Amino acid sequence: MSMDLEFRRIVLGKYMDSTLHYCLQCSRCNDVCPVNEVSDGAYNPRSVILNAFLGLKENLIGKPNNIAVWGCQICDTCNLTCPQDIELTDIFYIVKNLSVQAGEAPEYYVIQAKAILESGKAIPLQTAIERRRSQMGLPEVPTGFEDDVKIILKETELEEKLSKY
Amino acid sequence: MSEYKLFAGCVIPNRLPFLELASRKVFEKLGVQTSDAPFSCCPDPVGFQSTDKESWLALGARNLCIAEEEGKDIVSLCNGCTQTLKAVQYDIARASELEKQRISDILAKVNKEYKGSITVKHFVQVLIEDVGIDKIKSMIKKPIELKIACHTGCHYARPAEVMNWDDPEHPIYLRQLVEACGATPVDYEEEVLCCGAGAGNAKTEYGLGVLKRKLDSVISAGADCICVVCPACFTQFDTQQRALSKMVEKEYKIPVLYLTELMALGMGFTPKDLNLKYHGVKTKNIMEKIGL
Numbered sequence: 001m002s003m004d005l006e007f008r009r010i011v012l013g014k015y016m017d018s019t020l021h022y023c024l025q026c027s028r029c030n031d032v033c034p035v036n037e038v039s040d041g042a043y044n045p046r047s048v049i050l051n052a053f054l055g056l057k058e059n060l061i062g063k064p065n066n067i068a069v070w071g072c073q074i075c076d077t078c079n080l081t082c083p084q085d086i087e088l089t090d091i092f093y094i095v096k097n098l099s100v101q102a103g104e105a106p107e108y109y110v111i112q113a114k115a116i117l118e119s120g121k122a123i124p125l126q127t128a129i130e131r132r133r134s135q136m137g138l139p140e141v142p143t144g145f146e147d148d149v150k151i152i153l154k155e156t157e158l159e160e161k162l163s164k165y
Numbered sequence: 166m167s168e169y170k171l172f173a174g175c176v177i178p179n180r181l182p183f184l185e186l187a188s189r190k191v192f193e194k195l196g197v198q199t200s201d202a203p204f205s206c207c208p209d210p211v212g213f214q215s216t217d218k219e220s221w222l223a224l225g226a227r228n229l230c231i232a233e234e235e236g237k238d239i240v241s242l243c244n245g246c247t248q249t250l251k252a253v254q255y256d257i258a259r260a261s262e263l264e265k266q267r268i269s270d271i272l273a274k275v276n277k278e279y280k281g282s283i284t285v286k287h288f289v290q291v292l293i294e295d296v297g298i299d300k301i302k303s304m305i306k307k308p309i310e311l312k313i314a315c316h317t318g319c320h321y322a323r324p325a326e327v328m329n330w331d332d333p334e335h336p337i338y339l340r341q342l343v344e345a346c347g348a349t350p351v352d353y354e355e356e357v358l359c360c361g362a363g364a365g366n367a368k369t370e371y372g373l374g375v376l377k378r379k380l381d382s383v384i385s386a387g388a389d390c391i392c393v394v395c396p397a398c399f400t401q402f403d404t405q406q407r408a409l410s411k412m413v414e415k416e417y418k419i420p421v422l423y424l425t426e427l428m429a430l431g432m433g434f435t436p437k438d439l440n441l442k443y444h445g446v447k448t449k450n451i452m453e454k455i456g457l
């Protein structure tokens with residue numbers, strides 16, 4: 001097991017301007033995490049934080065099963081409970097972003113990102129719904145964001161980041 | 166009351182237009198003025214932020230710029246959109262100069278400049294602060310005498326430092342609004358538990374597992390239905406109960422009402438006016454119970 005310095009720098013970079021909050025490994029996050037419960041511990045936020053703070057990237061990325069990273073549903077319950085005020089979900093976003101680029105994201109996330117790339121919305125309008133809207137007397141859904149979204153996502157290189165899918 | 170930019174999101178206008186219908190009717194009755202704008206996806210704080218934080222931040226900032234250009238605050242119909250827009254403001258305010266420059270360079274490509282000059286509100290906040298419980302009570306012609314499990318959902322008040330609204334552990338405003346409609350909010354153990362939609366994105370069984378824990382608590386409290394303020398929670402409760410019933414071989418069919426539907430019923434609109442027929446879990450039994 002070896003420490004990935006670049007990974008550790010990114011994770012701890014979040015705390016550059018403030019005091020580093022040490023994780024006590026007290027497991028309060030596990031206790032309140034609903035996914036930890038329903039997965040019988042297969043998803044374990046305490047261990048994600050441990051590995052991230054120690055820079056042990058190989059324990060999180062490149063594993064055959066991506067649940068250790070993707071089990072988290074970002075319900076923000078652990079943030080509220082952590083006695084050290086660690087913003088756990090901020091760390092989870094960093095780890096998940098890296099997992100995406102390594103080609104390990106669950107299908108749902110990839111489908112959603114591609115829909116946004118293509119249409120500017122995670123859930124694009126369908127003709128049947130358009131019809132239903134007009135039957136209900138609702139106004140048309142405003143458009144005119146599509147080009148801006150394409151330009152922005154070109155700049156952030158989203159397509160390249162999704163190149164493994 | 167000044168006009169808001171309506172941030173309806175993707176899910177409501179593009180999948181659940183009947184929730185937009187109820188919201189527009191209620192806003193009109195209460196004098197909440199809104200106008201539309203070419204907003205893109207908010208984007209999703211759970212999905213898209215997990216996929217690529219920078220893309221999420223930039224698209225969120227562009228949406229904020231549009232409302233800023235008109236000098237109008239945003240009212241949102243969705244917990245996820247509310248959280249994204251508020252979290253983008255929060256993150257940019259705390260970003261390093263380098264990160265701020267990066268975002269402003271990206272926005273410059275689409276001729277936008279982020280100022281951080283507006284306020285983003287969940288519609289519950291607008292109902293409480295701009296309209297007020299007394300006015301809402303006075304508009305209720307038909308008290309909805311049901312026992313209701315209030316579900317505010319995750320991104321309504323968590324994380325507390327970002328959302329800065331209501332009590333994340335014991336939310337009170339949805340209860341007050343439900344009460345104003347003549348209904349009785351029930352106490353139940355799992356009131357602040359997630360609906361499970363997010364967990365289902367990675368593994369269906371996890372999402373259903375969380376849903377089960379939630380619904381079992383709602384049922385044992387004797388609730389007639391669940392009241393939600395987010396289209397993602399609505400979808401999870403309204404469409405996944407069937408899958409859950411299959412998985413555990415026990416029938417779950419608790420009706421779900423979005424808050425503005427409940428209010429609209431109280432204001433005298435009928436289930437037909439509101440197109441309640443589009444609900445997955447049928448509302449017929451509870452409508453009969455209140456004589457509608």
Ligand code: SF4
Pocket residue numbers: 022023024025026027028029030045046049081082083084085086088
């Ligand atoms: S609750 Fe906070 S301090 Fe305790 S194990 Fe989890 S992250 Fe570490």
Ligand code: SF4
Pocket residue numbers: 029032033034035036045071072073074075076077078079088089
């Ligand atoms: S945010 Fe993730 S890790 Fe934290 S409690 Fe929710 S599901 Fe568990």
